[in-house]
Amino acid sequence: MRFTAFLLTGVPGLEDFQIWISIPFSFMYLLAVIGNGLVMTVVAWDRSLHEPMYLFLAMLALNDVLLCTVTVPQMLLIFWQGPSLVMFPACLAQMFFGHALFLSESAVLLAMAFDHYVAICIPLHYITLLTGSLIGKVGLALVARSVTVVTPGVFLILRLHFCRSNIVHHTYSEHMGIAKLACNNIALNSIYGLTAALLTTGLDFVFISLSYWLILRTVFQLPSRQTRKKAFGTCGAHLCVILIFYTLAFFSFFTHRFGHHVPRHTLILLANLYLLIPPTMNPIVYGIKTKEIRIHVLGICSQLKSYTKKQRCIPMTAYYKYSD
Template structure:
């Protein structure tokens, strides 16, 4: 890539206007092989989530809060993996890829905004299960179609409001040190660390925003499920307890996959200074892609209504 790097370095002598995404550092010779499982996971995520959305849209009996939230989650999953994976696969297949500054900021905005909306949808689904199990008599009156629509708009607004200042803080930075980013997609601190001026404000805002959004969502989800478990264990019938656990099983699996990977990646990036760079980058890709891949599989297996509708839809197509 000698001539390529020379061209990149001559873009500007004082302020870089394009950045080179390198992929997975240390595994450049194996990236073509890495593209195979990531391609398979991406196809599985897109097909599985699209099928799930089609089932909910096709069957009017599934136009209930639980399944509408599930369709919202599926749509968010398709968008999240589509924003990151095609670019990553291009790097794996063709080598380092040049990205203009506006294109970098655009991908960064959508990556962070969709990640926040994923967390918000999981919180909304936890609230749905809380109302269904702890106050079932108020379920129909509380979770109306109007409320679900407002929640959808609210989570989009929250993502935009929280992520936009992070993007604006990147615009104040001056990039004159390097334009090489050892990553497969565009993210906030990846570019901020290349700045010649202070990034303290960027770091403080990023950490604060993460704690007040994703961190708070996780705390509220834990509180919801603590109240749910408390209610379930007070049920007099063993059969009723099993049924209540069954309605929450799929959601709990998805929550664990999403938050365990996200928090593990978050803390490793900040405190795991001895962890190899390629492990950090692979983990950063997995915590975005693996939950989107597993979500339709988990709901398809755990949720009887979804499973039966998928079988019926496939039978009709055949």
């Protein structure tokens, strides 16, 4: 027997509080979409920002918006209206894009770490190494990696037979949440999930750590204190983003597999937060730490403010014109 739809129930045990949980989640989602949208707009419009660091930042912002949009709207709908019935193909599509975008987020962070490594450790080769062609290839490579890694998970779900229940105690569709409803053996699904995570996100974290170890070693050897301060400022924002992303992701990943005594509602909330907090924090962190982004965003805000004032003055001006 194969179910044609799954029922997503939300956060088990907190059904009476989900309407209140939706308030901060809605706020974070709006902040993530608006903040990352501003970053993409600034980088796209200003040709002076068409440099590797800002292009990678725009990639991260686009990925963040897509990652939030794949999961959060449905999550909020469940919080507001109760359990939601999702057709099997839609469930598979959400699972695919959710996992693929999470992996591409990790890959973009790795690319940004490499950008900082080249800029600080081998600055004379920065222009020759990080060309526009290479950045385009990096973008295609991270998409190809995500699709290649996540696609087998879809086929592993398609081979399963579901005869127990179609109720998923979660706010969105994810691989092991669906697999656990199957009647047949899911050991292969579990091995695949663990292996894929370690060989992608795990290796990304190792390479990022290595790059920053090399960066810090180079920075401490710089003769000028001002130069060291500038280098730390360049990497500070990225380090904050990395810590937020990987701390939440690894904590959620390991508690799901080994935290058997952790309450289920805690696991579900963690699974939601590690997909929502990084996209919310990224534009804030980069907006504060990256001077060029901050200046351009403030410029857009001031232009909007002056335009709003001008629009408010139009009716009064028209009144005086016709009263003469």
